[in-house]
Each structure stands twice: as structure tokens, then as C-alpha cells.
Amino acid sequence: MxxxxxxxxxxxxxxxxxxxxxxxxxxxxxxxxxxxxxxxxxxxxxxMAMPADAKMGKGTGTVTAIDKAGGKITLAHGPIPEVNWPAMTMAFAAKPALLEKVAVGDKVTFEVTVTGSAGEVTAIAKQ
Ligand SMILES: [Cu+2]
Missing domain, CATH: 1.20.5 (Single alpha-helices involved in coiled-coils or other helix-helix interfaces)
Incomplete structure (x- = not known):
């Protein structure tokens, strides 16, 4: 056929x-x-300066927790359009030196590098 x-x-x-x-x-x-x-x-x-699966974004938020031993910071952050994130509260990885710069309750501006659904704060400063 x-x-x-x-x-x-x-x-x-x-x-x-x-x-x-x-x-x-x-x-x-x-x-x-x-x-x-x-x-x-x-x-x-x-x-993009980063690898194809990593994106950078800038946001503002409030520090709600700092885990120096675990290298994490939790931020209640506003929308981050660069990575298509709405406002949310979440934990980020962060280098120890960055965790020394801010305290719980601080309002901050920060930069993140996002790979997949994991984010690392690469810069942070009090507002
Ligand atoms: Cu988030």
C-alpha cells in the first residue's frame, strides 16, 4: 500500500x-x-554577562531573618521584573560579608543572581 x-x-x-x-x-x-x-x-x-540560565535582578525589601551560620538572608521583597518575580518573602543565599551589613528589620535595596528558582544576594545596602 x-x-x-x-x-x-x-x-x-x-x-x-x-x-x-x-x-x-x-x-x-x-x-x-x-x-x-x-x-x-x-x-x-x-x-547577558552571566551564564544562560542565570539572571540578575534588583529589588527592595525588608530583612526578616538572617542566618549567618547557614549563609542565608530572608527578605520580604517587592517585585523583581528582571527575573519575573512577584513580591514575596523568601530566603536567599548570601556571602557572610553581606550578612554583616544589615540587620533584621532593615529596609534594603539588593541585587540578586537567580539560577532556576534559587537566588543569591550579591549586593545589599540599607535604604
Ligand atoms: Cu522572591
Whole structure:
């Protein structure tokens, strides 16, 4: 049965090939779209200093907990559009030196690097 189905398909292909100009135009459009898409992707990646899966963002918030031994800080933070986060309270990893700069209850501005769903505070300062 399969060879019978193939015959009309082959016939159609030959007709398209015979119409040189139209066949070339039809073939070019999807290629252009794919090229443009790839161009946009590499453009976005070129703007990022971090690895492709890490994003940086800036936010403001209030320190609600500091865990110096665990290297964590919990912030009730506002929206961080760079990483598509709404306002929330969450714990971040943070280097010990950063944890010395602020105290529970401080209103702060901070920078985060987000990889997947995990965030690390890379800079923090009292407002
Ligand atoms: Cu968050």
C-alpha cells in the first residue's frame, strides 16, 4: 500500500520543482523566519554577562531573618521584573560579608543572581 501513497506526493514535489521561482520563494520564507529567531536569541544571550540560565535582578525589601551560620538572608521583597518575580518573602543565599551589613528589620535595596528558582544576594545596602 505505501508505494501507492508515495506516487501522488512525488508528483506534487515535481510540480513544485518545475515552478522554479515560486518554489524558491516558499522555501525562503521559513528559512528567514528561523534565521531571524536565532538572531534574536543570540542577541538576548549577548546582553547577558552571566551564564544562560542565570539572571540578575534588583529589588527592595525588608530583612526578616538572617542566618549567618547557614549563609542565608530572608527578605520580604517587592517585585523583581528582571527575573519575573512577584513580591514575596523568601530566603536567599548570601556571602557572610553581606550578612554583616544589615540587620533584621532593615529596609534594603539588593541585587540578586537567580539560577532556576534559587537566588543569591550579591549586593545589599540599607535604604
Ligand atoms: Cu522572591
Amino acid at each position: 505505501k508505494p501507492l501513497y508515495l506516487i501522488p506526493v512525488l508528483g506534487f514535489t515535481v510540480l513544485l520543482a518545475a515552478c522554479g521561482e515560486k518554489a524558491a520563494t516558499n522555501a525562503a520564507s521559513p528559512t528567514d523566519a528561523a534565521t531571524a529567531g536565532m538572531g534574536n536569541m543570540s542577541g538576548d544571550m549577548g546582553n
